[in-house]
Amino acid sequence: MSHITIIKAAAVDLPKEPFNGRHMIDGVWLASSDGATFERKSPSHGMVVSVSAKGGALEVDAAVAAARRAFDAGGWKHTSGKERAQVLHRVAGLIAGNIERIALLETLESGKPIYQARAEIEGAVDLWRYAAALARTLHGDSHNALGSDMLGMILKEPVGVVSIITPWNFPFLIVSQKLPFALAAGCTAVVKPSELTPSTTVILGEFLQEAGFPEGVVNIVLGYGDPVGAAMSTHADVDMVTFTGSTAVGKHIVAATSGTLKKVSLELGGKNPQVIFPDADLDQAADAIVFGVYFNAGECCNSGSRIIVHEDVVEALTEKVVALSKKVPFGDPLDPRTQVGAIISDAHNRKIDGYVNAAKDAGADILLGGKALDIDGLPGKFYMPTIVSNLSADMAIAREEVFGPVLSVLRFKDFDEAVTLANATSYGLSAGVWSENVHTCLAFAREVQAGTVWTNTWMDGYSEMPFGGVKESGLGRELGRYGLEEFLEVKSVLMRVGKTRVPWVAK
Numbered sequence: 334m335s336h337i338t339i340i341k342a343a344a345v346d347l348p349k350e351p352f353n354g355r356h357m358i359d360g361v362w363l364a365s366s367d368g369a370t371f372e373r374k375s376p377s378h379g380m381v382v383s384v385s386a387k388g389g390a391l392e393v394d395a396a397v398a399a400a401r402r403a404f405d406a407g408g409w410k411h412t413s414g415k416e417r418a419q420v421l422h423r424v425a426g427l428i429a430g431n432i433e434r435i436a437l438l439e440t441l442e443s444g445k446p447i448y449q450a451r452a453e454i455e456g457a458v459d460l461w462r463y464a465a466a467l468a469r470t471l472h473g474d475s476h477n478a479l480g481s482d483m484l485g486m487i488l489k490e491p492v493g494v495v496s497i498i499t500p501w502n503f504p505f506l507i508v509s510q511k512l513p514f515a516l517a518a519g520c521t522a523v524v525k526p527s528e529l530t531p532s533t534t535v536i537l538g539e540f541l542q543e544a545g546f547p548e549g550v551v552n553i554v555l556g557y558g559d560p561v562g563a564a565m566s567t568h569a570d571v572d573m574v575t576f577t578g579s580t581a582v583g584k585h586i587v588a589a590t591s592g593t594l595k596k597v598s599l600e601l602g603g604k605n606p607q608v609i610f611p612d613a614d615l616d617q618a619a620d621a622i623v624f625g626v627y628f629n630a631g632e633c634c635n636s637g638s639r640i641i642v643h644e645d646v647v648e649a650l651t652e653k654v655v656a657l658s659k660k661v662p663f664g665d666p667l668d669p670r671t672q673v674g675a676i677i678s679d680a681h682n683r684k685i686d687g688y689v690n691a692a693k694d695a696g697a698d699i700l701l702g703g704k705a706l707d708i709d710g711l712p713g714k715f716y717m718p719t720i721v722s723n724l725s726a727d728m729a730i731a732r733e734e735v736f737g738p739v740l741s742v743l744r745f746k747d748f749d750e751a752v753t754l755a756n757a758t759s760y761g762l763s764a765g766v767w768s769e770n771v772h773t774c775l776a777f778a779r780e781v782q783a784g785t786v787w788t789n790t791w792m793d794g795y796s797e798m799p800f801g802g803v804k805e806s807g808l809g810r811e812l813g814r815y816g817l818e819e820f821l822e823v824k825s826v827l828m829r830v831g832k833t834r835v836p837w838v839a840k
Contacts, residue, residue, distance in 0.1 A: 337702070337718060340664025340671045342710025347380060352438060354385035354531050354555055356392055357538040359399035360548030366391045371556075373529060376444040377666050377675035379712035383442065383532045388556035393523070393564040396552035400494045400521040401570045403549030410491050410519040414469040421465035421513055423544035428537075429458045435533050437667075439505055442530045444675030444713065445629055446666045450505075457509035460812075463796035464513035467817045471517070482833035486826040491519035492596055493572030495820065496565035498558075498586075499534070500578045501527035501677055502632045507577050507600075508534055510800075510811045512551065515575075518820035523552045523571070525562055529677060531555050558582065566590055573597070573820070577634075580734075580760075580805045587808075598809035598819050600801055602734040603634045603762030606755040607791065608745070608777060611645045613767035614789070619653035621765075621791040622740070627661050627673050627718060628792065631738040632681075634806075635763050637791050639731060639741040641754045647744045651722060654740070655701050658718040664708050673738060675713040682714040685737030689719055692730040692741075698723040702738075732758045748773070752780045761803035765791050784810075 351372065355362045364370075369387035374380065386392075404410060409417075428435070436450040443450075476485035495515045499508045504526055515522050526534035538553045554561050566574050566589040573596040576586050580601040590597050607625065609618050625637025642650050666674030676682040682705055689703050702717030722742040724731050731741045745751040755764055755777075764783040766774050774788040784802040787793065794800065799815040801807050809819050 399549035425461035468517035762806035
């Protein structure tokens, strides 16, 4: 293991007792009606991090009923943008004052490095503040050129009760990409975090109460996708479902919502390419590639998991990527030096290894890594930084989402081949292009099938910029003004001025 950088177990004080998570329904913290619970063990440290109420159909019914009452008979949808913004700002302040508390729990439940968890929670603060700004600038349109006797207005109204289902890889950040925008629009919500990372969403519920949200406006139900997520997707009193997770589950949600034609917003998987042209700055590209594939241990929908490199520079660039990969610190996520932590579960670790072994059996070359990694003093599961080359574009590892610290290297001869390879998957979330020629970058940005394109960088993100995919990477957008629009319905109002209507029935 001497050819990679390993951080051993840190000498830190771990929580003495597991976090106790309960449902928040209609402003009340509740155990499950049948008393059922489930526990989450840390994927890095092996300890029981949390014990949570295990919800079912009864809890979903109660939560949806509370959200329905809060929307139909409550006052939240009628509050002014200023009032909504004030409450959202209070939540942002409470998050900002509790970063260390949230980060520790998120690190232990997810296995991600604590330095990264802190940064994500700081990013969540900005999301809540940005959504507050949107609440104050929300407006419709008017049409005063329909004739002297007619005025047209377009109202933008909250869609209603929203089911928000979030994943385990960025539990606090992703709920903050959805919930504050729904609330800024005037919606009410039922939130289900992943059963692998439930606890920081419960902490967020505490902040929502302290900030002064009315009872029932936000409800939290803990538990598994079946039955909780399934019930939230099919419930007749839910108007919209927003989900982040795998494409396979996203397809199930679309099918489940078809019976009631709910509005659906999905942020799903990706097999995101970075295309490197021969005039690119290879040092800059290599660093961004290493960041893109190892960030969050590759358990990221935006992972830069495949690079498509011009044949003139593929060897030189690959050498740089291998050398940098050896310097990335893998290990104890509670050590602030660690940049890559544990894999979320044993099952997922085996899935990653299966992709690598299948590629190897098919003739691919493993330039680095390619197996599980043991860390002294830690019982959890880790995976080595892995680089796979000599691939064909039809191999599973080059087309499918591995969701681990595994980089696939492909080569191309000309621009058209690069675009063809970039688009040769069912996904279309994000893509990157590296070239000093702006015309090359712009031409690629227009041709690649992706919701986001980065040029000479990777995974920069801002609250103002919309995020989402095409093809099987999802439906709709999050963040920016477009993210707010997802939670709104458009209503046309036509007003005749004076008694100018021509009679339809002759007198």
